[in-house]
Amino acid sequence: MHQIELRNIALEYASTENHVTALQDVSFSVEASEFLCVVGQSGCGKTTMLNIVAGFLKPTKGEILIGGKAVTGKGLDRGVVFQDFAQLFPWRTAQRNVEFGLEMKGISKEERAEIALRFLKLVNLEKFARSYPHELSGGMQQRVAIARALAYNPAVLLMDEPFAALDALTREEMQRFLVDVWRETKKTVIYVTHNVAEAVYLADRIIVFSPHPGTVKAQVKIALPRPRDTLSVEFLNYQKEVVYHIVERK
Amino acid sequence: MRRALIPFVEAVLPFVVVGILWQAFALLGPFPPRLFPGVETIFSTFVRLVAKGILPIHALSTLLRLILAFSLAGLLGVALGIIMGRYRWAEDFFLPLTSIGNPIPGLAYAPLFVLWFGLGNLPAVLLVAFAAAFPIVLNTWTGVKAVKEIWIRAAQAMGAQDRQLFWKVVLPGALPYVLTGLRLGLARAWRVLVAVEMLTSVRLGLGWLIFGAREFLNTDVMLAGIAVIGLVGFLLEKLVFQKLEQLTLVRWGMMEA
Numbered sequence: 242m243h244q245i246e247l248r249n250i251a252l253e254y255a256s257t258e259n260h261v262t263a264l265q266d267v268s269f270s271v272e273a274s275e276f277l278c279v280v281g282q283s284g285c286g287k288t289t290m291l292n293i294v295a296g297f298l299k300p301t302k303g304e305i306l307i308g309g310k311a312v313t314g315k316g317l318d319r320g321v322v323f324q325d326f327a328q329l330f331p332w333r334t335a336q337r338n339v340e341f342g343l344e345m346k347g348i349s350k351e352e353r354a355e356i357a358l359r360f361l362k363l364v365n366l367e368k369f370a371r372s373y374p375h376e377l378s379g380g381m382q383q384r385v386a387i388a389r390a391l392a393y394n395p396a397v398l399l400m401d402e403p404f405a406a407l408d409a410l411t412r413e414e415m416q417r418f419l420v421d422v423w424r425e426t427k428k429t430v431i432y433v434t435h436n437v438a439e440a441v442y443l444a445d446r447i448i449v450f451s452p453h454p455g456t457v458k459a460q461v462k463i464a465l466p467r468p469r470d471t472l473s474v475e476f477l478n479y480q481k482e483v484v485y486h487i488v489e490r491k
Numbered sequence: 492m493r494r495a496l497i498p499f500v501e502a503v504l505p506f507v508v509v510g511i512l513w514q515a516f517a518l519l520g521p522f523p524p525r526l527f528p529g530v531e532t533i534f535s536t537f538v539r540l541v542a543k544g545i546l547p548i549h550a551l552s553t554l555l556r557l558i559l560a561f562s563l564a565g566l567l568g569v570a571l572g573i574i575m576g577r578y579r580w581a582e583d584f585f586l587p588l589t590s591i592g593n594p595i596p597g598l599a600y601a602p603l604f605v606l607w608f609g610l611g612n613l614p615a616v617l618l619v620a621f622a623a624a625f626p627i628v629l630n631t632w633t634g635v636k637a638v639k640e641i642w643i644r645a646a647q648a649m650g651a652q653d654r655q656l657f658w659k660v661v662l663p664g665a666l667p668y669v670l671t672g673l674r675l676g677l678a679r680a681w682r683v684l685v686a687v688e689m690l691t692s693v694r695l696g697l698g699w700l701i702f703g704a705r706e707f708l709n710t711d712v713m714l715a716g717i718a719v720i721g722l723v724g725f726l727l728e729k730l731v732f733q734k735l736e737q738l739t740l741v742r743w744g745m746m747e748a
């Protein structure tokens with residue numbers, strides 16, 4: 242059984258003037274503890290797909306199965322990390338941000354604090370538990386967001402270009418770090434990006450979307466051991482292959 | 492030491508200059524001292540009225556009225572603003588009303604309120620609450636609208652239900668605007684209140700003190716009263732609102748220090 246399965250998903254944005262078919266007949270699956278990257282040109286429906294899996298959008302057609310069961314709305318089985326640093330609540334300290342999901346679950350204060358500190362430690366921010374988001378750098382804020390999405394223990398982590406707004410050096414550091422966290426927590430990850438090198442570095446498997454309407458065009462399995470050498474010939478070949486799928490005409 | 496003095500001098504300077512000009516005008520100008528008392532007379536009257544407990548009791552009763560009216564305006568205003576921000580029908584219904592009502596000076600309603608509620612405290616408090624509620628409603632409404640969609644999404648992804656969403660995301664998220672509304676509401680309440688006291692014949696109050704002093708040409712009492720009004724307004728702003736902002740918005744980085 243697949244951990245996540247999308248079956249013939251279609252989505253139309255129906256504004257008053259024009260209909261946009263953002264996704265058409267999208268089907269793919271993700272195995273438990275797999276790291277799946279979704280790449281594609283801007284506007285090919287990656288965010289739309291992720292929002293459907295997260296339960297923020299209802300598909301026009303098709304269904305989504307998680308753990309074999311059809312899901313329709315949001316759920317605590319999925320954690321979400323967005324691109325925008327502003328996703329953290331500015332009125333809560335890093336620790337209280339991480340506690341939010343646990344609070345919603347009704348977990349006691351002491352236990353919450355203990356779990357939150359454990360996850361802050363996982364993202365190397367235990368010293369900043371009492372800092373407010375605006376006192377942290379962009380990379381640190383995204384790490385808090387990751388800790389927050391992991392703290393209530395969802396099986397699936399959905400990430401939409403979480404590092405796109407970071408500078409190149411910090412981004413590389415965050416990528417290494419994310420791989421560590423993923424190996425430690427064994428989450429199933431769907432990670433959306435339009436950065437091919439990032440996808441090849443992170444993914445077990447890459448799904449390439451093509452635009453207008455967004456649909457799955459190709460899949461590439463990355464059979465490289467970790468940690469990956471981004472300058473190796475194999476790595477560059479994978480990069481070429483993925484880029485080729487992206488730019489190739491239908 | 493000198494460094495610390497400079498801001499103080501800067502803060503005090505405008506008042507010293509105005510004091511000197513005032514004094515010069517009192518001595519050399521066309522008004523008799525009875526109508527245009529010198530600074531020293533105003534000051535000694537101020538001290539005398541404070542020592543006798545007259546100014547404090549008037550100030551206190553005005554403050555009590557203010558607290559009552561402002562609490563009423565704050566509670567109802569924030570509640571209505573939130574309802575307007577969250578429900579479309581409430582927005583469609585109340586927004587035109589509050590938008591048109593907002594620029595009307597509260598005092599314009601004073602004669603009506605006196606006719607409806609008689610003289611004394613009741614019309615004064617109701618009118619002040621009514622006038623102060625407008626900026627509170629409008630700013631709270633704006634604040635709820637300005638709550639970032641991504642906070643809502645993040646919270647919902649973490650399992651927040653409507654109730655929790657409201658208390659833990661919408662309310663703190665709207666706080667910068669709510670505080671602005673409360674501050675504007677308080678300033679308006681303070682201004683309207685002093686004037687309303689002159690019109691509704693309350694027994695005690697700064698407005699009444701000033702208005703009453705007119706009959707005996709006690710300009711020094713009037714000016715002492717005006718000084719207290721300015722001082723209390725200033726302290727409310729500094730002590731209450733700036734403190735609140737320091738503790739919340741500035742601490743959270745939602746506002747520049």
Ligand SMILES: Nc1ncnc2c1ncn2[C@@H]1O[C@H](COP(=O)(O)OP(=O)(O)OP(=O)(O)O)[C@@H](O)[C@H]1O
Binds near residue numbers: 255256262281285287
């Ligand atoms: N709320 C919306 N209303 C109407 N059309 C939309 C809406 N959101 C997205 N679209 C359209 O749907 C298509 C897919 O958008 P989506 O945001 O999913 O792309 P994306 O792959 O995430 O792009 P990017 O890499 O730039 O983030 C685009 O053509 C876009 O114009």
Ligand SMILES: [Mg+2]
Binds near residue numbers: 287288289
């Ligand atoms: Mg996107």
